[in-house]
Amino acid sequence: MAKKVVRSRKKSPAQKKVALERISELFRQAEATHNEDQGLADRYVSLARKISLRYKVPFSKEQKARFCKNCNSYLVPGKNSRSRITKSRLVTQCLKCKAYRRVIYK
Template identity: 40%
Template sequence: MKRLMELAEKVFSEDQELAQRYVELARAIGAKANVRFPKWLRRRICRHCGAYLWPGVSCRVRLRINRSPHVTVTCLKCKRQMRYYYKVRKEG
């Protein structure tokens, strides 16, 4: 799975369809073997449509700082938003 995701990252700028196919294969292998993706790989795939997310090309990334600070990732294929919450470190 990790190797397929690395290949998808290398190929994405040249052939987005091939990169998407690598992601689909990685997800199928993970489902068949009942293995979870690591967090850093899960955040590279849209939860809703399964598209490979490349910031600035296939997704938009925004930081929201309010009561609960989070990173908002918007998939440009299906227009869905995913939120990843984080804790703010206090200096001092």
């Protein structure tokens, strides 16, 4: 008789805590390296996004503003992203893939 294997998809709070720490560490690394190697910073972002998906941990508001959802670029204002305030909305544009991100801004 075949045994039914049930794999839990739920992640324990301890795992989520580790995931959160790894994400903020990856963002710290991206912040430290983007000047020398933008490609490496982008790689850190895509790793952080993978962790976020796998462990279902959300990014903080600050973290969300620092990467492009479309091409996984680590965004540095004035370098590869442009921010404009229009009608109480903060519009951030990624200069690599031209994708926009809008947030309500008060």
